[in-house]
Amino acid sequence: MVCGSGACMTTQVSIGRLQALSPDLYRQKSDLTGGIPRTYAPGETIYDYEDDTPRLLFLVSGWAVSSKMLPNGTRIVVEFALRGDMISTPSLELARETVQALSRVTVMEFPDFTSHASLEVSPRLYRIVLTEMMRRQARMSERLANIGRRDALERTGHLLLELATRLGPSRLKPNFDGFECPLTQADIGDAVGLSTVHINRVLRDMRVGGLLSFRNGIVEFLDRHRLMELVDFDETYFTPHMI
Amino acid sequence: MVCGSGACMTTQVSIGRLQALSPDLYRQKSDLTGGIPRTYAPGETIYDYEDDTPRLLFLVSGWAVSSKMLPNGTRIVVEFALRGDMISTPSLELARETVQALSRVTVMEFPDFTSHASLEVSPRLYRIVLTEMMRRQARMSERLANIGRRDALERTGHLLLELATRLGPSRLKPNFDGFECPLTQADIGDAVGLSTVHINRVLRDMRVGGLLSFRNGIVEFLDRHRLMELVDFDETYFTPHMI
DNA sequence: CGCAATATTGAAAACGATCAAGGGTCGTGG
DNA sequence: CCACGACCCTTGATCGTTTTCAATATTGCG
Numbered sequence: 001m002v003c004g005s006g007a008c009m010t011t012q013v014s015i016g017r018l019q020a021l022s023p024d025l026y027r028q029k030s031d032l033t034g035g036i037p038r039t040y041a042p043g044e045t046i047y048d049y050e051d052d053t054p055r056l057l058f059l060v061s062g063w064a065v066s067s068k069m070l071p072n073g074t075r076i077v078v079e080f081a082l083r084g085d086m087i088s089t090p091s092l093e094l095a096r097e098t099v100q101a102l103s104r105v106t107v108m109e110f111p112d113f114t115s116h117a118s119l120e121v122s123p124r125l126y127r128i129v130l131t132e133m134m135r136r137q138a139r140m141s142e143r144l145a146n147i148g149r150r151d152a153l154e155r156t157g158h159l160l161l162e163l164a165t166r167l168g169p170s171r172l173k174p175n176f177d178g179f180e181c182p183l184t185q186a187d188i189g190d191a192v193g194l195s196t197v198h199i200n201r202v203l204r205d206m207r208v209g210g211l212l213s214f215r216n217g218i219v220e221f222l223d224r225h226r227l228m229e230l231v232d233f234d235e236t237y238f239t240p241h242m243i
Numbered sequence: 244m245v246c247g248s249g250a251c252m253t254t255q256v257s258i259g260r261l262q263a264l265s266p267d268l269y270r271q272k273s274d275l276t277g278g279i280p281r282t283y284a285p286g287e288t289i290y291d292y293e294d295d296t297p298r299l300l301f302l303v304s305g306w307a308v309s310s311k312m313l314p315n316g317t318r319i320v321v322e323f324a325l326r327g328d329m330i331s332t333p334s335l336e337l338a339r340e341t342v343q344a345l346s347r348v349t350v351m352e353f354p355d356f357t358s359h360a361s362l363e364v365s366p367r368l369y370r371i372v373l374t375e376m377m378r379r380q381a382r383m384s385e386r387l388a389n390i391g392r393r394d395a396l397e398r399t400g401h402l403l404l405e406l407a408t409r410l411g412p413s414r415l416k417p418n419f420d421g422f423e424c425p426l427t428q429a430d431i432g433d434a435v436g437l438s439t440v441h442i443n444r445v446l447r448d449m450r451v452g453g454l455l456s457f458r459n460g461i462v463e464f465l466d467r468h469r470l471m472e473l474v475d476f477d478e479t480y481f482t483p484h485m486i
Numbered sequence: 487c488g489c490a491a492t493a494t495t496g497a498a499a500a501c502g503a504t505c506a507a508g509g510g511t512c513g514t515g516g
Numbered sequence: 517c518c519a520c521g522a523c524c525c526t527t528g529a530t531c532g533t534t535t536t537c538a539a540t541a542t543t544g545c546g
Binding site: 068070071072074075076078089090091094095096097123126129130133134135136137138140141142143144145147148149150154190192193232234237 | 318
């Protein structure tokens, strides 16, 4: 479905790179020493439940998608992972999810201590993993609500607003309300349970309605306030804990 | 939405009761000593993110539902919890979920060690919580796929087959393939993202099609094999890890 | 420059929601 | 014992949304 583009490359991750994480995350995650940094190109598979042994992966920069294929040939996106997110746990194996890079991505890789009873693990490390899993569950719970009980406009609006909120204030240009977004319309459709064609129509309606524009990999909120009202998006769902 | 029927009652949970858990679960969960047993009547609220302080709750017997209300007035069911499931974590607070009893229910309650950095916690306890969260994520991931990429028949078929698989072999009568199910059609609709009316029609179609019957709180598989094929249900998704 | 992936639009059809009305069951109180 | 209300189930008719199919741009990239 997504064409991989070569083998995984291992690189050095400089301190500067790690500090691309927000201050809070950096303080917390920097406890995770001994990880192996790796980078992936867009389209590459980072983790595949079928081939790979469980390990812990933290996304340092870039976008990744965790999805699964169904027997009927369709795909469902379980979540889009952003910098700071833990993108792999043994649960992905249970859930049969595959993680792929959507942009150039840097991850830190750790051995999966949760499978080895013998490993002595610091409570602090356990706490970090637990926290990440709780946040993931909160995101999944929100996605469930999105797909299950909202119409097409609300679903796509919610998804893009969620991503904007999780990314934090944009640093693209001054006075620009939006973000760089490597998703295709097919990705969005697979995330909100709609066909690609319909995502296209919904995005057009939003554009002509002066709500938001998504072209050439850039999402711009033309009127974020009105969009939030229209899809009734509650920002406090995602702040401050979930970001 | 569901009328509570009185205050929560605290009772003794005999060893016999705890052993209602499957052997594996019992062996594992019996490490959890010091919990407080409680029982709830159908319709009672077990945990409400708005009122309650985080704590860990394990379902010993009965059915519970974890759901959330959306600003647009609709409800989404995040999961149905069965015996052995951990039904409350701090993530429910993030995700704004409420847990209610669907039948008479017994739970074991523990303080939430994950919020208190000071608490010395055994790695074993951490492991149990982690395992439960992984299983919950796997279930949520499956529910996401169900709602997002399947039609009405497949969704309801999958849900009922999943519940049957998680419950294990029925002990109702010999040669009976089915289970006692305290869900209403509205519960099912809120779990799979369909209207109550449509759930009703789908169940009728399944009944007249000789696939399954759900009447008076009893789900009976009239032809489980054909149903599984029709909705292409892959049992290995749920066995053996997830049960 | 050319190919492959992605985006765009229209028309027709399928699917599920909604509205409306009625039926069954259970528990409670007169 | 029956009447009543609450809750849940059931069915028909209609409406609206979203899917599907098909054809045509457009974009990105080697």
